[in-house]
Amino acid sequence: MRRFVLTFFSLFLLLVMASAQDSKPTIFIDCQMRCYRNYVKEQITFVNYMQDRVQADIFILATNQRTGAGGRKVQLVFQGNNDFTGMKDTLTYVIDPNSTESIQRDQLVQGLKRGLLKYIVQTDMLNDVEYSIAGTSVPSESAETEQDPWNYWVFNVGGNGWIEGEQSYKNSSISGRFSANRITDKHKFEFSSRYNYQENIFTLTDGEKITSIFKSYNFYLEYVKSLSPHWSLGGMSQSGSSTFGNTDVSTTIRAAVEYNIFPYSEAQTRRFSFFYSAGPEYYDYTEPTIYEKEKEWVGRHSLTIEYEQTQKWGEVSISLGAQQFFHDFSLYNAYLSPRIEWQIYKGLTLDFGGFLSFVTDRINIAKSDISDEEIILQIKQLDTDFTYFSRFGINYRFGSKYNNFVNPRF
Incomplete structure (x- = not known):
């Protein structure tokens, strides 16, 4: 009898607790x-x-x-x-x-x-709500339009260093960066610069040492004017150097326009935009290229279409783009980059993403022969007809529908 009473009382407590839990939103x-x-x-x-x-x-x-x-x-x-x-x-x-x-x-x-x-x-639960308001004055819009001594300019300067190694391998790198931005709802101005140096030293079994060095710097400038809730107009310029890309100096100047079917104010949840840019490019190569060029001016244009949507069922993002040289239309690259996170059914989620690009526009590839060591160490960029990567995941979660507890032990 005593065991029956204890069992009944335990079941009663469980029912009360379950009822209390279910009463919460x-x-x-x-x-x-x-x-x-x-x-x-x-x-x-x-x-x-x-x-x-x-x-x-x-x-x-x-x-x-x-x-x-x-x-x-x-x-x-x-x-x-x-x-x-x-x-x-x-x-x-x-x-x-x-x-x-x-x-x-x-x-x-x-x-x-x-x-x-x-x-x-x-x-x-309304009866259990305690309501209070800090302060009694009504905030004014002056806080939003208050004079900014920096006039919305933001600057950032920094650098990083890295050293690691063991008996047969050493790696060291250093980088520096500087940026200046001014962004408002009407105008967007961004400037950034970066320098990178990386050195790898490998010691082979016969004692031979192989060294790979990567050096690059880059300057980027962008201006965008907001024309309307759907249109933007501006341009960008980029200049840099890269031992990997066979360029002592490369410079790009482009005018750009973008149209977004949805208002930009909704960009956090949905976006469907068409971005077009065009302009001249200058290259001063480290070594003569496969097209027998040491320096050259070319023109190029590009079109990028992006669709993004984030809803309660998941997230989908698709980016489709292409760019092409004016002097030779056969020199182009086109890419597709999808990403989907979709809850198919209760607890069952599908996650897929990838990138596929068809490439015929690598006019910077060096003509000189490349050794096996340079290929393995990826010291120089190689010519290719395509690049790709893909990932796929599926997850099924089942069991208790609640997820309230936090236990930080261990």
Whole structure:
């Protein structure tokens, strides 16, 4: 009898706990950025976290984009299901480029709490909500248009060094970089420069040493003017040098135009754009090329079509592009780069991506013979008709539909 009472009481407690758990709204967060999942679960305990987006009462899509100052603008899209069908909201906030990880995760928690409030007040949990507002004054728009002593200019300078090795192998590299950007909703100006030096030394079994050295520098300048919610106009210029690419100096100047079928304001969730550029290019080669050229001016144009969409069922991205020289239309390259992350069924996710390119435009390839060592070490760029890579993944998650607990032990 005593065993029966204990069993009955245990079952009763389990039912009560299950009922309490089921009374909480369920959410699924689709993170296209760093979401600090464990910290979020520790701080937001009034919801149940689902393993499957299809079963959640509230689907949350978290994305971000880089701001002109080097920070990130985060967008949280809330979409209701089940009892919350038809309810949808979007919140945004900006992460300061100098903020610490602690500040960033607290900002995310506050953003999620604000977005979830709309749904919580529709449940019996409304009676447990404590509501307060910090400050009583209404914020003015002057904070947004306040005079900036830097006039929206952001500068960055830095460098890196790396040394590693063992008895038969040594590697050292050094790099430096500088950038200056000014980005507003009307104009975008970006300048960047980078220098790289890398040296590898291999000791063979007979004591012979083989050394490979890679050196490169690059300057890049870009200006874009926002013409309308769908059109952009501008240009870019690039100049550099590369031992791998057989160029002492290479310079490109291009005018460019882009049309986006969807408004740019929706770029975090969907984009369908057509980008065209054209202009002259100058090359001063380290060695004569397979076309018997030491220096040359050429013209080239390119077209890139990009489609991206991020929704509750997953994410799809397809990029299709081609570029071609004006002086010889047979010199071109065309590429296709798809990426799909698709939840086919509850818990079953398909992930596919890749890149395929047909290449006939490598006019910089050196005419001189290349040794086997140079091929293995990839010291110089080689001619090819194609390049590709692909990846494929499938994952099936099953079991408990809840995902609330955090256990950092071990």
